[in-house]
Amino acid sequence: MTPEILEVQFKGNKKEHYFNPKNIKVKPGDYVIVEADKGIDLGCVTKIGRLVALSEIRSEPKNLIRKAGKEDLKHLEENRKKEALAFIVGREKIKKHNLNMKLVDVEYQYDQNKLTFYFTSDRRVDFRELVKDLAAKYRTRIELRQIGVRDEARRLGGLGVCGLPLCCTTFMKHFDPISTQMAKEQNLPLNTCKLTGTCGRLKCCLAFEKDFYEQSQKNFPPLDAILQTERGKAKVEKIDIFHDTVYLRYNNDEAPEPVRLDEIKYSQISDKTPA
Known part of the structure; x- marks a missing residue:
């Protein structure tokens, strides 16, 4: 069993x-x-x-x-204090060896048989001499682990713009690729400040509703498509999948007109406005 x-x-x-x-x-x-x-x-x-x-x-x-037990938790607290000091030492050693790396966190294994230094860098780093230096000081097994900026956000934690703890610190097990195409499919403005998360990369939550948007948009005409309707030719300016509404701009109209999807009778002339 x-x-x-x-x-x-x-x-x-x-x-x-x-x-x-x-x-x-x-x-x-x-x-x-x-x-x-x-x-x-x-x-x-x-x-x-x-x-x-x-x-x-x-x-x-x-x-x-x-x-x-209580003694174990006390020992854990002592480890945390030692990790804080090791972080300071680690940064000094990195500066001494003139390495292009940012130290993110330091973690002792409970029994202190291993001390791990987590860092980020935009390139491959030769840290062999740094490992020797740290091993000589701490007399334990030293591990330097390079992580990405999204892993850095997971380790340090924090709150998202939604006010909740970062998704990567709660339920996410691994990171999926995120692209600006996901924002376009959700009709979000391509504003870098609003689309990036704490890590500086595109927000992981852009992928959460990707499948829903892809399925819903199959029921709508494409954006910028030219339609032949009962009133004449119209351009698809915007779609609202939550209210099943299409915004159509007819010739010479100043503002697009909202029309319920089930009320539109049309044939598509082209996928986009001719240049």
Whole structure:
């Protein structure tokens, strides 16, 4: 029988799945000790049971060892203080080695067997000498991990313009490609300030309703198309998929006229206005 699977969250909104072979009674919000890369780590349970079964599990889960106690949480707090100091040291070392990289975060494995430095850079970085320098100071395994700007936003967290926590810190498991075409399909103004998120890239939420817009727009004539209607030729200025309305501009009219989609009787002359 397959043991229960848990979802555990670590620093930087990193989430992993773990088996519970000992059937230890845990609930969301409990801190637990789990198997890690050549050691153990401490995280917080976020999901259990069927909620986890519905998630996408990409790798073989390691095992839950036990629930965390007061001493474990105290040790975790000490690690956080050491990480803050290591961040300052890391930035100084980067400057010393004159490397083109931005340090984002530092994370100790619970047992301090590994210290990870997360950074962003717009190019490949040779950080071998930096690793040697850091290893000599901290006497533990050093890992430098280059991440993207969207991963940076996930690690640091924050609020979106909607006022809610960033989607990448809550329910998103991976990043999908986003393009300005998605904004065009949703009739959004191509305003960079409004379309970009905290990370400086196009907002992930542009993709959430992509399928809905694609299906809905199949019922409408294309934008800028020239239609032959009962009143004469008209150009499609705008469509409103939520109210099933098409805005048509007839010759010499100052403003487009809203017409219900089911009230339009037309034949399409061309896909766009002739040049």
